[in-house]
Amino acid sequence: MTKGSAAVGAATTVQRRAARPRADALRNRERIVTAAREMIVEHGTEVPLDEVARRAGVGNATLYRHFPDRDDLMGYVVLSVMDRIAALVEEALAEDADAFDGLRRFAHAAVDERIGAICPMLSAAFSEDHPDLLATRDRLDSGVRTIMERARAAGQLRDDVTVGDLLVSLTQLTRPLPGTCCVGNDRFVHRHLQLFLDGLRAPARSVLPGEAVTLEALRGC
Structure with missing residues (x-):
């Protein structure tokens, strides 16, 4: 294997790892969705997103990193x-x-x-x-x-x-x-x-x- 092909292979591996969500990121995402579903059931769709983040045990920045806005989160909950x-x-x-x-x-x-x-x-x-x-x-x-x-x-x-x-x-x-x-x-x-x-x-x-x-x-x- 040449240095060029090795570099391409290494870059591809890095890209794949970057594209694959980490286990902790996946857990945070599911915790957010679970919390949002529970709070929608209890309080309706206008529940504050910071309250969803609090129940999920994550920061607001983590919530918005996964779901940029309310519509995105609500759509994911429905699906x-x-x-x-x-x-x-x-x-x-x-x-x-x-x-x-x-x-x-x-x-x-x-x-x-x-x-x-x-x-x-x-x-x-x-x-x-x-x-x-x-x-x-x-x-x-x-x-x-x-x-x-x-x-x-x-x-x-x-x-x-x-x-x-x-x-x-x-x-x-x-x-x-x-x-x-x-x-x-x-x-x-x-x-x-x-x-x-x-x-x-x-x-x-x-x-x-x-x-x-x-x-x-x-x-x-």
């Missing part, structure tokens, strides 16, 4: 929650032999992500054709559709409910009540969710009024 929910449904599909039990386990895990507090941020954080949003949303849609189709094929899920019906219900169950702290909803969210899931089981005991909720209709709201 992070959607990605976690998509991972939950994929885990349920991989692990549960009983189709409806997989759907049930996914639904209870998803409400713990407090999507009712996060979903209203979608329109503010992203344009409809943002590539990261489209990719994450398609992954989530596909997983939920698959787990519902599996339960329906097993004769465990009624025929007149859609992916939109399920996602709207999960969102409504985790939406903060006016004048209350969302964290306090823990005492009844899972109880009410189980009542809702029992209503999804086949055979159906009633005819649903109105029209099924489609994902296209939800995106047009």
Whole structure:
């Protein structure tokens, strides 16, 4: 190897190391995102960023180094929650032999992500054709559709409910009540969710009024 090629190789290695975030930087980033998600759930999207930094245990400069402004942080929080929910449904599909039990386990895990507090941020954080949003949303849609189709094929899920019906219900169950702290909803969210899931089981005991909720209709709201 010539000195020139060795120098190029060394420079490339340095560039790769510089491009790869350090472990402590990644930990700080995740701590900021976790703190932001918790405070959005508790206080809404206008929570002061210095309070987010304080809860995360980092300085303001560290927060702004990762997220230059509020929109950047809020957008990352939204994508992070959607990605976690998509991972939950994929885990349920991989692990549960009983189709409806997989759907049930996914639904209870998803409400713990407090999507009712996060979903209203979608329109503010992203344009409809943002590539990261489209990719994450398609992954989530596909997983939920698959787990519902599996339960329906097993004769465990009624025929007149859609992916939109399920996602709207999960969102409504985790939406903060006016004048209350969302964290306090823990005492009844899972109880009410189980009542809702029992209503999804086949055979159906009633005819649903109105029209099924489609994902296209939800995106047009």
